[in-house]
Amino acid sequence: MSLISPQARDALQHWLETQKSLKGASENTLKAYNADTVDFITFMTSYKSEPQGLAALSRITTRDMRAWMAATRGTDVGARSLARKLSSVKSFYRWLSEREGFEPTAVLTIRAPKFQKKLPRPLAVDAAKAMIETVEFQTPHAWVAARDSAVLTLLYGCGLRISEALGLTGADVPLPDTLRIFGKGGKERVVPVLPAAREAVQVYLRVCPHPLEPTSPLFRGIRGGALNPRAIQEVMAKARMQLGLPATATPHAMRHSFATHLLSAGGDLRSIQELLGHASLSTTQAYTAVDTARLMEVYDRAHPKA
Template sequence: MEILSAFLEHVRQQRRLADNTVEAYGHDLRRFFGFLEEHLGQEVAIKIFRHLHASDIRAFLASRRREGLSDASIARVLSAIKTFYHWLDNHHGIENPEIAFLQGPKRGARLPRPVSIAAARDMIETADAFAEEPWVAARDAAVLTLLYGGGLRISEALGLNGDAVPAPERLRITGKGGKTRIVPLIPAVRQAMGEYARLCPYPLTKETPFFYGVRGKRLQAAIVQKNVQVLRGALGLPETATPHALRHAFATHLLSHGADLRAIQTLLGHASLSTTQVYTGVDSERLRAVHKAAHPRA
């Protein structure tokens, strides 16, 4: 159909969508057009799109659901249809207000994927194994220790200035939205930070970074992520073992050891308790796995 070819050419050339996305749009819309021909009993022409009802789109989505499509796939199909209609409106003056109000299935919140206690320990203990200089080794270990032991975001850790030494018992952190919180530092974190500070060849003052890259500039998140990627390969950990997974681990391991959810919210700097509550889902999944593995009747 010429109109479909023109639309796909537009999203490929003008919107510069990825080839896989364009291919998925084409597949979904061909299925949509085929459904309409059968559903309406007529050949699909551009004029019919002005008069389609939301119920027609829902009937198509229901047919795809019966074929076994997941919520995510249904949402993708609806996105393709809405993008097509947006193009029809802009390029052919075909407007259909009913389509704009269609909503896809609500997708459940994706649970955080923390590393295990053993994996967190192994990552921290092995962090210094691939550095060529002692101060870089101490730096890498200190960064990961701070993420896991303090629950910091990687941007928060790398945003610290040199006046973070000597490491205090309570560290003031400015997080998202400029919100400030106080993070207690356990002895292991303070020790790791102190060892790095002792070996660091660059000045550490309130005007300088605390974590340096090898060229004397503030350490970048991409370097930490690359180092963790190497660690994953060395330790045989999954791709979900990222720097941010250490922050997730901080929260879930506190929760599993009896910490109060409100306290964890404060430590993480979450504005809403509902954001922190996702970790209860992680802990529930862990408990179910333990029950299934240990119960004699499971």
């Protein structure tokens, strides 16, 4: 932050506080916003050889923006990452221009680089079930096996993020018919709990050696502390090698599988959006592309081109 003027630093901090209080931005999002905008202002300070106070920032031109984007790409930053950085800068400029009363067109009209959006990589139904069963054989400890199976069952059966599953506490058990989940940015949603998920958690609780208090984390590490997401990532890595599944078979892929399989079974996008806690329907629509892509694979196998 040393290359940023006090005015710009104070404005940036105020903007971040606004994003948190009014828009519920998560800590990770705020860190990304801060890093992206600091990089931008730091570049402009060096590029223009003068401190970038609010007046200087209001005079940024289209040429300046292109110079920043070119320099950023020159540091091996990919198109997707640059698009994210540009989005952060534009968001900051929308707020700053309204506050300071200047025209932000030069910044807001710059187009993000094009990139191929990555589709979610769900597992097939039988592969998702096999993954849940196989993680149980990766440890000599019966309670750890039950724990890992329970976590994956929640990811696949309820569409939870790994952070949401590991955020459950003793106050959440026995699991009710529906769970109230607080996801990204504190966004609240209610998800139904399948009997299989409820039973998997109960099996784990019966063999877990660590006492469970209402405020204690539900899923525990070997020494009794909160379970680290890395442990689930590692056990899935072992299981997918045994099953011959690709590296995309991660904890988040279980959530993708939940959504894709619901869509294939006739679920509507709005309902799936609510179950996943997506702020925008466009995020959920990615699963439509996945479903279409799979349909085309089946079509191509059935009707090979000459």
